[in-house]
Amino acid sequence: MTGKEARLPDSMIPEDARAVKSLDNLLDIETPGLSGQEVQVPATIASNSISYTIPVIMKVKCLNHDDKHTCEKEASFAVDLKDYPKFTEVSDFVRERILINLFKNSENTGFNHKCSLVVKDPQTTTIKRIRARPVVKNLLSKDGKFYDSMGREWKSIDIFVLQNGLATQPGKHIELTGLVLPDPRSSRITMMARHVNEAQEASADIEEMNRLAKLFENWTVEQRMDWIIKNVATYAKVVKRENVIHGALLCFFSPLYLNFNGEKIKGWMKIVIIGDSTAGKSKTVRTVINELFGLGQIISGEMASMAGLAAANMQASSGQWMIEYGPFVLMDAKLLAVDGAHKVSASDWAAIGEAERDGILRVTKAGKAEANARTRLILIYNPVTEDRRFTRAMDTFRRGAQAIETVMDATSIARTDLAIFVNASDVTPEDIHIVHKGTTDPELQCLTSLCRHVWTGKYETIFEDKALEKILSEATRIQKKYYLTRIPLASPDIDKKLARLSASLAALTCSFSSDWSTLTVKQEHVDYVVNLLESEYENAGLGSLAMDDRQEVTPDEAATLIQNMQTALGQKALDDKVIHEMINWISGKEKFTREDMMHKFRLSDKEQLRPLVHQMKEDGLLKQGNRGFTATLKLTKLSKVIGDKNNAS
Incomplete structure (x- = not known):
């Protein structure tokens, strides 16, 4: 059955008589008693879409010409919104049977059971089927399943939506308004959404940003960073983990793109934090994501390996392919931290390897698709034994930098902007077991607005001439000093790594114009990140390893x-x-x-x-x-x- 495309009049989309019920979590639509109710709920698009042509308005004609048979002979009919999903994944013959049955079961149609009905001149609309997930910040694993901080399982749900011009881009946060229904194919709970709106992300508070800029006005970059690191350490209640805080914050504040040395380059970063268990790595990053900023997402390595970090193919009964994307894509232009990254399979890391470089995840099997994956990454590792069955203490390595070889290959190491090494022996029991008396300055909360502004990308980044010259000269020196073929942290593109780190530091320390439209990277930003990088790599023995190799x-x-x-x-x-x-x-x-x-x-x-x-x-x-x-x-x-x-x- 074919027909012309119709723009469905609002009058033919019946509004539920009851008030729209607001829900906080997509999984709440499974609450008993909600079926048939109109709800509004936030969600994250987790897949590409499959489109279906749906009959919505048509004429129905009776072909029973018996003289004794009386009926209306011909009438118009509109399909109810709740019945739209019934027309997906079915043949034209079955579709017409469904229509006729719906019409016969409708009241006051003027037809009866003796009528022989056919459908004429159907007008159609298009609906899409997508897979969506709840919007969450923190995921934990238990018994092979994954839960948010409230104990709710994190899983995907199929949703049907009216075609309304909104691009169903994976990772986009949306607000769904529609009817809760059973899926006609699987009987699982789904939604037929009449409205899909892009969720309004919380915007940066300019007043808060101005307060922070005023506080920093007469301070050097080093003084600003001392204030930031001290306050974040106090907030997270961690000791002697300043390097972890540095790494996490620099990743958060990395711009999406940079114009560097006459070339547009990626600005989003990958930071690796590797070290002993229970050494404060995860606690620090979780606190920054879940409590301080409330931005980005942190997942466990088990979750990434089981649910798929990148993407998975699913085929509908119609033969069409749907790609369900993992957290790596869903956090496009945001930030993803993987706690226990050594538990992610090598095949999963291989799947995202090219996307780390150019920001596009390409699915080349069965259902071919592309999706943006310009994702800031914080990967938290424990070093592992040779068979990868057990974790290994940092003190068992001749040089701390060798730990990264146990969890990453040379290509992945080369794509790392900064590696942070954490040794449990750096902190004594006396350091840990203390009363935390310090309080944070109120302006610390202003960093959240600053980070939101950085993520918008609504500014131009400029490298001062002295900053550019310093980056290029330091890149040459650092590559000569630290380059090691098997641990290529100081890879030939170290100039671009220094550019990303310096731009991130400039953003973190408020090096913006008064109207926040220009971010200026100065030599003092370069000097700071060079000192940070060299301190970290010297302490880890990378310089000694490189010298031995030469x-x-x-x-x-x-x-x-x-x-x-x-x-x-x-x-x-x-x-x-x-x-x-x-x-x-x-x-x-x-x-x-x-x-x-x-x-x-x-x-x-x-x-x-x-x-x-x-x-x-x-x-x-x-x-x-x-x-x-x-x-x-x-x-x-x-x-x-x-x-x-x-x-x-």
Whole structure:
């Protein structure tokens, strides 16, 4: 059955006689007794949409021409809003049967059971089916399910909406007004929404921003940051975690885009916080998201792995594909923190790898689609053992920076703007068990309005000439000092990382014009972030690791490295000639797996292969990726020393 598209008159969209009931959470539509009621509720669009053409106004004609049969013969009929979902996922034949049954069951139609009815001249409208989720800030896992801070399960619901010109963009916060109904296909509770409006996000309070600017007026960048960090630490009740606060705040205040050195670049950042359990990492970030700002979302690593961080395909019975997006897309242009990011699967991280770079998530399987994913990321990790089954203490690493290798491959590390390393031994029991007496300044709450303004993007970012020159000169120096192929935090695009960090710091410290239309990045902002980055990377030993990698391996160092391997093997030590052969074999391989190494040299798994690989990684001879191991430059140099020694003998 086909028909012409009709703009449905408001008179044909019957308003419920009862008052519209306001709900706080989308899942509240499942409350018993709400079916058939008109409600208004906030939601987040979690998928693309599937469109359906729905008959709404038509003529119905009786074809029973028996002389004894009397009826109206022909009449007009309008489908009730509550019946629209019945016409989705059905054939034209079934659709016409549904229409006729609806008409026969309607009162005062002038037809009867002896009528033989057909539908003529249907006028249609379009409705969309989307998948929506509740709007939440904080998600926790329990027994394989996920709940918000109020204990309500976080799940998606199919919603039908009238086509009204509003783009159904994943991640968009909307307000739905319509009828609560059972889904005719699944009998689950759904909604037929007559109105879909874009939710009004809380806007920045200019008066609060001006108060903060007035407070900072005669302060240096360092003085402003001291005030901010001290107040946030007091608010979160954490001690000696200033580096975590720095990382979280810089991520929050990163602009979406920047014009840097004649090029438009991404401004949103990825910050990695890695360290020991119960060391204040998660508490600090949760406090900033849930209590201080009330912006962004924090999820658990288990949730991201089970529900899908990026997207999942679903096929409707009509054959059309619906893509349900995960938190990474739903937080587009906002901020997402993943607590326990080491629990997210490698395939999930691979799925968002390109999106981290250009801000677009591309689904290329089955249902092809694209969605914006310009998501500020805070990834909270614990280092893990080689088999990823257990977490590992920071003190077990020769250098703290090596911890990041256990959870991220080199490509993911290179896409990190700043890594923060947290060691539980930095804080003593005396530091922890104290009475928190401090109070925060009232102006601290003004940071929320400032952050909202940064997220709007309604300003121009300018780098002063001295700031640009400083970024480029420092980028050259930092890359030379800290670049390490297996831990490429100081990757060749370090200039853009410094630009993002400096612009974020400028926003955080109110470096705006008086009308808030221009953000100016100055040399003092660059100086501050360079000192922060160098302090963090020096403390983590990244500079020492990079220096070791650049230096030539001497015969004495070669002997020490080989002795380290033999010591790790203990009673299962190998002949030195076998060790030499193994090193030469590895240096000649582009990539190899555990199985390759075990079978090549007839090693036992637990007693030889595992301790040997662990020691070689500790000494910087191997780097691990998603699909095996590769030799480091240091191993290649070691192989050369062994070769020279063998040739000399």
